[in-house]
Amino acid sequence: MYLLGLLGLLLPIAIHLWSQSATQVRQVGSIRWMQSTHTPKAYAIQLHQWPLLVLRALLLSLICLLMADWVFQNAGSPRQTAQKWLLVDPALAAEALPSEELQKWSDKGYSLHYFQAGLPTLDLGKPLPLGLSARKGPVNFWSVLKNLDQKGRIPDSLVVMAYGRMQNFLGDRPSLSFRVQWILFPDSLSDRRELQAISLPGDSLLVMQGEFNEAISMIAWQSLAKQEVKAEETSLLAPGMLQDSIVVSLWASADFQTDLTVLSAALRAVSEYTRVPIAVYLALENEIALDTLQKEANWHFIFPGTLNPRDMGKLTGSKLVYQADRKNKKWFSPVLSDTVFDYYINHRLRTDSLLEPQSLDALPEELVYILLSNDSLSSKLASLDRRRIAIGQLANKQGEEKLLRNKEEEAQKAASSGWYLVLLLLALERIISHYAYGHK
């Protein structure tokens, strides 16, 4: 519709061609000496002041294009109609997923579809369509998502519910312009291997399982009864991990009270997720007598103003020390040089840190990997990882968000720049018009 406004270009052309009274009338003493220089009307009907005409046409075109683009961009804005899809693996829908679970998503405004080519609609309460139930062979999830991306059918929110089966992730992982929220269900049929086991209270183990192919490396934590774990795989049990709980000491001054609160909450989340008891000891005052505190802990989180650096070496266990690093996008990073410290805490653990606010949600996740993994496991994972990923696709979750956000920001910046250009051209048009048609 706004592009039809380009027809308005005819208007300035018409004005420039036929306007005879566009000029300012000047009163002079006499026109007697101008009679012979009078410009005939026929002469007036020509394209004069063409630079001004071009400028006005450009201005009008730019406004139309900006308006059309603005309308286009806002056509699918959340304020109007948010596109939210839930794609369900047909195998999951047929076998295990209760309809109540799907109803919850539907109530949140999600449109339900089967996760396969064409995205057939999933009708609650109705059985799987014959075409889907008769399907042979697994759905290639990457292929379906890539097809979506290529056709430009990008929703505002996309959630996938599926079994975490490697056979659904065949081929190279495509570079997608949107983010997928995966909800993967454990699958007894999957061919996963145990990587590490942690003894839990009772007679159970927290087992880290992994499954690897060229397209995906899938890692999951599963709580199993000891008897479920195969006897020959007890060697998976990481040395030093046979304990009832993990002991964590938090050292901080009053200035870092908020950080400690956040850290404590994150440790509670880790404990609940992994079902590993974590004992937290807090030391909040300066010049704390080392003898009275927990020197022996599995992990020490140290913030400035508490421990004498000389005393840090007396602490057992691994140590994380706060040292601000604005450029680092993670909460924690391993110390590469040979020091008494093992990790750096790169940012203040609070909502006004330099990382995006939602990064605080990822704090427990990072803590899981730090607290429950070790060097040998990391090496093992690295050796098992078979993904063929182009460097450009090596983006963590935050990176993807930034990629998408940057694209939106770039589009917004371009639009803003366009409007600034309109203002500039408008000012220029007025100045040229003022001098072209004379001034007092």
Added chain:
Amino acid sequence: MAPAQSIRDLLQPEIIQSLSGLELLSRKVLGAFLSGANRSIRLGMGPEFRQYRSYQVGDDLRQLDWKMYARSDRFYIREAEIDSHIGLRFVIDTSASMQHEDGNGLSKLDYARLMVASLGRLAYVQGDQIALLGLNNQMVQFTPMENKVGHFQRFLQYLLDLKAEGRLPLYSSRHTVPENQGRRLMYLVFSDWYEHEGELGQFLREWHSKGHEVMAFHLMASNEMELNYPGFQTFEDLETGERVQVDTKRFRKAYQANLDGQLGQIRDNLLREGISYEAFSSWVSLGRVLSNFLKQRKRLL
């Protein structure tokens, strides 16, 4: 400079300063007499004794010096010197075309006011009698010719009150223009010379033919001379209301050539009649322009 709003504005200090020490000289007066400014030395009754001469038949008996008769037993006429300064009539064209404004916002009438005020002051200080005449076909405004105390203030007020409207009056309506009671005057005419039937020229020739000295000051705005308007313009004649559209950039040269020819013709016609002519189109330094004019005039006289 800005248009004069009050009497004080008419006497620009820089212009007065530029004219300081100069005199407004009348050619006709100097031609008859030898010295002084415009002093016309006449002998007759008066307080200042000049000479005695023998009585001749027909002399005014009131001029007989009876004391000399008593001493010499002969009749002598006492002659005294009477200083009679000349009369200057400043004639300003107050037709509508004088409303034309130059690029700086001042109209030709504004400039005429400034010139007349400065020259009028010069003449007044010299002792000359001055009068003002505003000329258009709507109204003829004039002042008496005097040099009395307070006259100059009234002169300036009249000057300030002049309004430009209508056209120049036709020569046929010359009866509306005040006469001179037989005195010889100097006419200083300030106009842009936009005549319709040669009326202004006829007035000047009449005054000149009666023995008055006539000086023509031709006023043209710089934008009139150069047509330095940008682009395509629509011009409206202030007097006739006619309009014309001109591409100024394209026709500037032709216009200037046409104008130069017309101005030359006006100048030649006036000079041929024995009327002094001076064109003013630069408003940059009015004081300097007037000063140069007076110096040049003195050299020529």
